[in-house]
Amino acid sequence: MSAASLLKRPLLIALAVVMAAAPFAGATPASAAATSSLSKSAAAARPAFQLPFPCGQQWRLDSWGHAPALDMTKEPNQAGTEGATLVAPAAGRVNQSFLHANAGNLIQIDHGGGWFTTYIHLQVRSVQVGANVTMGQMIGRVGHTGETSNGVPHVHVEQAFDANGNGSATWGVAGSERVVQMYNGASYGTANSQTFRNVTSNNTCGGTPPERYKYWVDTFADAPGRSTPGGTRTGTLLAGTNYVYCKVEGPVVSVGSAHNKWWLQTDLDTGNPWQNQYVSAYYLTRWGNDEARDNNGNTIRDCVF
Structure with missing residues (x-):
C-alpha cells in the first residue's frame, strides 16, 4: 500500500x-x-x-x-x-x-x-x-x-x-x-x-506498531494487483513510495528487454480484496531485471508459506 x-x-x-x-x-x-x-x-x-x-x-x-x-x-x-x-x-x-x-x-x-x-x-x-x-x-x-x-x-x-x-x-x-x-x-x-x-486487542495501542517487517519501495507506474503471482486481477497499487512484505517467484513479466520473475506481497490502494495481494517487481524503479530490493538496497525476503 x-x-x-x-x-x-x-x-x-x-x-x-x-x-x-x-x-x-x-x-x-x-x-x-x-x-x-x-x-x-x-x-x-x-x-x-x-x-x-x-x-x-x-x-x-x-x-x-x-x-x-x-x-x-x-x-x-x-x-x-x-x-x-x-x-x-x-x-x-x-x-x-x-x-x-x-x-x-x-x-x-x-x-x-x-x-x-x-x-x-x-x-x-x-x-x-x-x-x-x-x-x-x-x-x-x-x-x-x-x-x-x-x-x-x-x-x-x-x-x-x-x-x-x-x-x-x-x-x-x-x-x-x-x-x-x-x-x-x-x-x-x-x-x-x-x-x-x-x-x-490493546496490542501497541500506545504507539505505532513496528515497521521493520515492511520494505519500502518506489514504483514507477500504477501496478496491477493480483490474488496470486500472475493470478486474478484484484486491484491497483498506485505509483509512488509503497511498502511490501516479501517476495515469491512467479510468471515473468516482461516489456521489451525489461523483465522480472519476482512478485511482491503487499496491500493495494484500491481493490477487493486489497490486503495481501501481489504485484510484479517489474514496477520497481531503482533496480534491474529479476531484482527485488527495497529503496536501501536490501534484498526483500522470501514469503514463507
Missing part, C-alpha cells in the same frame, strides 16, 4: 470435537510434576502479554475441550479470520517456525524468563527461527493449515512456561507445558468449554 493513502465461515462444532479428541501428532508432553503448577516467582515474571492482533481488533476466544489452549476467530461471526494479521504479544525471539504435518504452519516465540507462546494453523509464517521480534510486529497470518484445523480458519494459541528448564516449551497435548493464558492482565482458558466474545 502507498505511503500517501497509507470468510465468513461458521466455526464448526466438529472443530471442538477434533481439538478435544485428537492431539497433535509429534507434540511432546512434559512430566506431570513439571506442569502441575507455577511457582509464585515464575508467575510474577510472566511478560505483559497482549492479544496477538493489531490494536482495536475484536476476537472470539474458545477453549473447547483443550483448555488452557485457545482457538481464536475474528469478530463478528468469524468474518475476516482467514488471512488476518498475527502479531507478537510481547517482545521475544523466534524459537520454532516450520510446517507441521498435523498442526500446519507453526511459530513458537521465546519471550524470556521461561515464557513461550505458540501459534498453529497459520496461512503464512513471516518470521524464521532466530529472528528477534517486538510487541506488535507481524509474525504471520491466520489460516487453516494442518489436518487438525478441520478446514476451519482460526489460530490455535498456547502460552507456556518452561517448567523443566530445557530452554523450550512443549505444546499441543494435555500434560504439555502450556498454562492458563493472560492478556492485558486478564485470564482466559481456565477451563474447557469457555467462550469469550468480543475480546479487544
